[in-house]
Amino acid sequence: MAGVSRSAATSSSQESHTQDARIGRAIEELDTPTLLLDRAASDRNLAKMAGFFRDRSAKLRPHFKNHKCVTLAKRQMLAGAVGMTCAKLGEAEVLVENGISDVLIANQVVGSAKVERLVQLAKRARISVAVDHMDQVEAISRAAATAKSVVRLLIEVDIGMGRCGLPSSEAVLDLARKLQGMPGVEFGGLQAYEGHLVNVVDREQRRIQSRAAMGLAVETRQLIERTGIPVSCISGCSSATYDSTGILDGVDEVQAGTYATMDRQYVRLTPEFEIALSILVRVISRPSLGKAVLDVGVKGAGAEFGVPAIREYPDVVIPFFLAEEHVVVNQTPEWLIGQPLHLIPSHACTTCNLYREIVAHEDGVVVDIWPIEASGRLA
Numbered sequence: 024m025a026g027v028s029r030s031a032a033t034s035s036s037q038e039s040h041t042q043d044a045r046i047g048r049a050i051e052e053l054d055t056p057t058l059l060l061d062r063a064a065s066d067r068n069l070a071k072m073a074g075f076f077r078d079r080s081a082k083l084r085p086h087f088k089n090h091k092c093v094t095l096a097k098r099q100m101l102a103g104a105v106g107m108t109c110a111k112l113g114e115a116e117v118l119v120e121n122g123i124s125d126v127l128i129a130n131q132v133v134g135s136a137k138v139e140r141l142v143q144l145a146k147r148a149r150i151s152v153a154v155d156h157m158d159q160v161e162a163i164s165r166a167a168a169t170a171k172s173v174v175r176l177l178i179e180v181d182i183g184m185g186r187c188g189l190p191s192s193e194a195v196l197d198l199a200r201k202l203q204g205m206p207g208v209e210f211g212g213l214q215a216y217e218g219h220l221v222n223v224v225d226r227e228q229r230r231i232q233s234r235a236a237m238g239l240a241v242e243t244r245q246l247i248e249r250t251g252i253p254v255s256c257i258s259g260c261s262s263a264t265y266d267s268t269g270i271l272d273g274v275d276e277v278q279a280g281t282y283a284t285m286d287r288q289y290v291r292l293t294p295e296f297e298i299a300l301s302i303l304v305r306v307i308s309r310p311s312l313g314k315a316v317l318d319v320g321v322k323g324a325g326a327e328f329g330v331p332a333i334r335e336y337p338d339v340v341i342p343f344f345l346a347e348e349h350v351v352v353n354q355t356p357e358w359l360i361g362q363p364l365h366l367i368p369s370h371a372c373t374t375c376n377l378y379r380e381i382v383a384h385e386d387g388v389v390v391d392i393w394p395i396e397a398s399g400r401l402a
């Protein structure tokens with residue numbers, strides 16, 4: 024198994040819950056709001072995705088941004104991942120501090136303070152980072168050469184999302200040529216993410232469009248290879264495209280993230296994965312007949328993809344009104360003050376970033392407490 028030992032994979036959770044009085048209690052007794060994870064459901068998601076790639080040429084490099092929780096990352100590594108993907112340097116630092124030895128930052132790292140942290144981190148683990156401009160490359164190369172470390176650079180190709188990345192094959196080839204032989208860096212291949220297509224609900228359309236988009240990265244790879252420069256990797260893809268772009272010839276790594284926890288938005292896209300994440304909340308007010316107020320709002324439930332759902336009452340529609348700390352529900356059933364409910368957030372990734380711990384449960388009983396070590400690590 025790459026990157027993490029079995030004992031390291033369990034130590035974080037063991038340390039975290041030795042004294043925790045919540046272990047063994049029914050989840051409904053917990054204080055609210057509490058971020059919950061159905062451990063068995065998440066394990067099934069991890070096993071399903073790992074199983075899909077077990078005998079394929081592309082390998083899983085799960086995206087840490089989904090949960091930011093080291094225990095979950097280690098469970099993904101144990102299931103067969105070759106390393107982790109991060110959005111932020113701070114997330115990568117958390118992973119390396121906790122024994123993950125192969126980390127890709129699928130994002131640009133810019134500014135002298137960050138570049139210094141990056142090259143120091145590269146002394147402790149295999150670190151790859153996305154670049155799309157010579158200015159980034161030169162800064163990293165200079166700092167890495169001084170620090171005597173080596174940073175692996177993946178040139179980001181914009182395959183239609185319009186975020187970072189070079190838009191044309193020729194521009195990518197030009198950058199690949201320039202960074203050959205530079206000190207402190209090595210050309211690690213291409214970063215390409217088809218994020219503009221992951222929300223296409225029609226699966227066949229998503230498959231066709233995302234394969235066409237990722238095909239641009241594969242063509243770029245071929246162009247570079249024809250000049251004699253080896254391209255060891257294309258890293259990209261998502262939980263919504265793992266079975267389309269993830270099996271494309273020339274794609275080596277799949278950066279799927281949300282499959283580990285799932286959320287309200289994603290389950291429409293890949294229903295083969297289960298919603299393991301929920302937020303335990305309570306009814307705190309019944310100000311009038313048919314109206315209830317719950318004790319979480321946008322400060323506790325990522326809502327960029329819409330309002331959360333109530334697991335026990337899927338037909339109760341939460342109107343688009345989330346205050347900072349309140350959700351107001353109209354036309355409610357006969358809920359009592361203090362009644363616990365499970366909210367399914369529309370976006371797992373921003374939700375996890377709002378909490379410091381995940382309470383893992385099985386069959387409604389708390390089995391573990393997992394710190395979210397990289398919560399709030401934005402830099």
Ligand SMILES: Cc1ncc(COP(=O)(O)O)c(C=O)c1O
Pocket residue numbers: 086089129216218221259260261262263278279280281282
């Ligand atoms: C660079 C990158 N790779 C992969 C993903 C896929 O993550 P998910 O599986 O959660 O859609 C994302 C999502 O934002 C991303 O930004």
